Amino acid sequence: MLQFDLLNTDPDSHARRGTLTLNHGVVQTPIFMPVGTYGTVKGVMPRSLEEMGAQIILGNTFHLWMRPGLDVVRHFGGLHRFEVWNKPILTDSGGFQVWSLGAMRKISEEGVKFASPVNGDKLFLTPEISMEIQTILNSDIVMQFDECTPYDTKGHITTEAEARTSMELSVRWARRCQAEFARLQNPNALFGIVQGGMFEHLREESLAQLVEMDFPGYAIGGVSVGEPKPEMLRIMAHTPHRLPAHKPRYLMGVGTPEDLVEGVAQGVDMFDCVMPTRNARNGTIFTRYGDLKIRNAKHRSDERPLDETCTCHACAGTSGVAKGAGGFSRAYLHHLDRCGEMLGPMLTTIHNLHYYLSLMAEIRAALEAGTFTEFRAQFARDRARGV
Structure with a gap:
């Protein structure tokens, strides 16, 4: 089941405010979706995700197929009960992970042959198998199996002819996904994926056929x-607003806070990216006033929280109030990072996700108030100010 209700649009851009109703709940859009590759957002309890405003999270078809395997997830009736998350889940198709295998995979019309990165087993992933896996996962949003068009392969920039071949294969696979999804009587929602590389006219051809x-x-x-x-x-400026206005639009794998604001302005409703979690584990913190490198020696004795405007557990502690008592100092987080203590990346991950989700909540509020243009300008000024 999927119902998308468009609530209002911004007169000065393509930005829009909506609600997305799925089998496991309602999602307010625009929304950022935390990435939970192996059935978990690394270092964050499901309850913490709910407290910071996560409405929908991702699972990874390829990796969950490898581990724990379909028999285990089937035993639990799907991914929601297995990972104890009762809100919506979106699963990718496995196409990006197959693409990332590079020379280890062989693409044909039928599907992709590759060796398992876990145990070396020879595997074959097709549009039909992707639909079967995602049906067992019982994700609220299922992604079609596509061929992710590369930009640069070993110094070779993808040509227009190569991008067309890739795009047309993805369109044919989309038809097969749709047919198998229907045959399996999956009660959830299947999204098509627009491809075409860096060529606008190929994007338009892909879009037209999928529509x-x-x-x-x-x-x-x-x-x-x-x-x-x-x-x-x-x-990003070319494609989103050309998609049907009465259906949700999802920009895959993007990106920085600036990318999210610009994507919303171009008409995107849904985003995901590993940046807030991966960067947190590597010591890069996103704040209202720019990015902070917690490993820098200048933070060794700094008593300030990561972001004095933030109400996350890392910045405000149990008070939930910006600048409140009980938050963790930059000095403490610097110390945890230097010592390799697991609490460090847990706290910085909580902060980064809280920042991303709060940013999207502020965008929704600005769209409701009719002040998105002003919000966009103030956001740029704040981020340029620096920490």
């Missing part, structure tokens, strides 16, 4: 795959 198939929602894939930032921004 003819009448998917419940659409994603934009093949960005953040190594292309220069201006190229990504060009495709």
Whole structure:
């Protein structure tokens, strides 16, 4: 089941405010979706995710197929009960992970052959198998199996002809996914994925063919795959608002806080990215006033929280109030990082996710109030100010 209600739009951009009703709950859009590759958002309890405002999270079809395996997830009736998360889940199709295997995989019309990165077993992933896996996972949003068009392969920039071949294969796989999804009587929602590389006219061809198939929602894939930032921004400015206005639009794998605000302005409703969690584990913190490197020696004795405007557990402690008593200092988090203590990345991950989810909540509030243009300008000024 999927119902998308468009509540209002911004007169000065393509930004929009909506609600997305799925089998496991209602999602307020625009939304950022934390990534839980192996059935967990690394270092964060499900209750903490709920407390910071997470409405929907991701699972990874490829990795969950490898471990724990479909028999285990089937035993639990799907991913929700297995990972103790009762809100919506979106699962990717495995296409990006197969792409990332590089020379270890062989693509054909039928599907992709590759060796398991876990135990070396020879495996074959097809559109039909991807649909079967995601049906067993019982994710609220299922992604079609696609071929992620590369940007640069060993110094070779993908040509227009190569991008077309890849895009047309993804369209054919979309039809097979749709047919198998229906055959399996999956009660959830299947999204098509627009491909076409860095070529706008190929994006439009892909989009037109997918719209003819009448998917419940659409994603934009093949960005953040190594292309220069201006190229990504060009495709992000071109494609989202051309998708059907009455259906949700999802930009896959993007990105920085600036990318999220710009993506919303271009008409995107849904985002995911590993950046807030991965960067947190590597000592990079996102704040209202720019990025902070907690490993820098200048933080060794700094009593300030990561972000004095933040109400997350790392910054405000149990008070839940910005600048409140009980928050953790930059000095303490610097110390934890230097010592390799697991509490360090747990706290910085909580902060980064809280920041991303709060940013999206502020965007929704600005769209409701009709002040998105002003919000966008103030956001840019704040982030440029620096920590």
